[in-house]
Amino acid sequence: MTNEINNQIPKEIERFNVTFRIQHVLMLVTFLLLSFTGWALKYPEVEHAKWWVNIWGGPDMAGKIHRVAGVTMLLDFFWHVVYLGYLIGTGKMGFSLKTTIIPLPQDMIDAARNFAYFFGLTKERPKFGRFSYIHKFDYWAVFWGMFIIGSSGFILAFPVFMSKFFPGFTLNWVWPLLRILHSDEALLAIVFILFWHFFNEHLKWGKFPMSWTWITGKISTEEMKHEHPLEYEMRFGKESDK
């Protein structure tokens, strides 16, 4: 019996389809471009700011790259949302508590349990589904970033046009506020990607120096069993665990 089931288990399975992978690559490229071309403007008075911005063709060209990359990223984001709507609408994407990316109360419990495990209070790691609270945090941070950085960036890029939509009483504070939002949230996004996304998806033991999933879309069943046990059980049954 065990053998039969084991025979049905492939060595690896597709975790992200090609559309998601393209969306991710677009996000990755535009994110890097935006970070690189915007960075000098955040700290223009530091010694190497001029040198850095000149690598990107000078402040004028850096600004142009930043705007094009920004609009591309927003379009990529809308594509993702529309694509999700299509998958759900056509029934190609079902819903299960074990595979959903939507934050659930269970995620809070998982996080608390994981910290307990870090501190040695429990020997058992929490069992994650397709997306752990770590992945969910990573994923929804992009939505937050799109909302705050994307919208403020779009308004700042087209100020004459966008100024028409702001009521008179906002005009004294809305522009400095947008600039602060764009700049500080961008710093947050960069640090977040470096320390949360890179560490958890690429630099961790077993994945270092890079996970290939973002290119191949595949995850080994072995990794799935350890990282996403609930999803594994859902697909292949508990039997196959031992």
Place this chain on the structure above:
Amino acid sequence: MRKAFLFFIPLISLISLMFLWASAYAADECLICHSAMSGKVKTAKGDVVDVHVDAGAFEGSVHGSFECTGCHVNFTSGPHTPPGGKLDRQITALVPFTSKKSKSSPAALAACVNCHKPIYDDLKASVHGENIFAKKEADAPLCLDCHGNPHYIVPKADPRSRVNHANMLETCGRCHENEEIVNKYGLSPYVIEKYKESFHGKKYILGHKRVPICNDCHGAHLITKVDAPNSPVSGEGKVKTCGKCHRGATAKFAAAPAHKYIGKDNPIPYYGEKMLIVLLLGVFLFIFSHVILESVAEIRDRVFRKEDHHHDE
């Protein structure tokens, strides 16, 4: 015919060149000494004057073809004859004001008007000019305060020019960053710092070539107070000024503060930033501690709990 032509062309060129030499010679005559002299002398009035003129730099300047006496109008000939000669009425009228500012030769300072009359008139009508010509102040800016030494003036496009786009912030800052002058005239304080903090200012610091610098919005020779009726940076004037770069700018767009400190008087961005910093620090604390604690736990497991560990299977 052809031969005659070949003869006359060089001859005419030579003769015209000689005229050029003649005029250059007049400058050379002074420069024989003044380019070699170094140091400073005390004039009869008690001013200390630098007597050195760098001949090469002078010839390379926009005024390099001028005779010395073109501007030093009260010197006629000969190096050691005392200043004399009749002055133009236009210059005489300016001398009482320029003498407040010039160390050695107020007439030479007034002589700019000979060629730059419209600009001189603009300056007189400006708030800078008001301080010189109405209030007779010595520290208000006249030509040289912004344009630098007249012997070495280079075109505005030259990066060495004090009024070049890249140097303008420093040039204006010489007074507008000077606390004494700011207090004396009741100028808006910290304007240079505020500009540097602004979006335009940050791009300027990075070397952006087209970003507006002081004079692009505030004007130059005809500069006014911010709240003057004809000010280019308030009311209708500001809308027009913004529109120079931001096509289709409206009063609503122009209402945006160009360079203002974000203080408690503007609570939404002020406290907004404070809240953002709390959010950032909160997120950083969570992600850093998560990464570090997980790493420590992983090492602990690998070293002390080998039997429980599944990752290596």
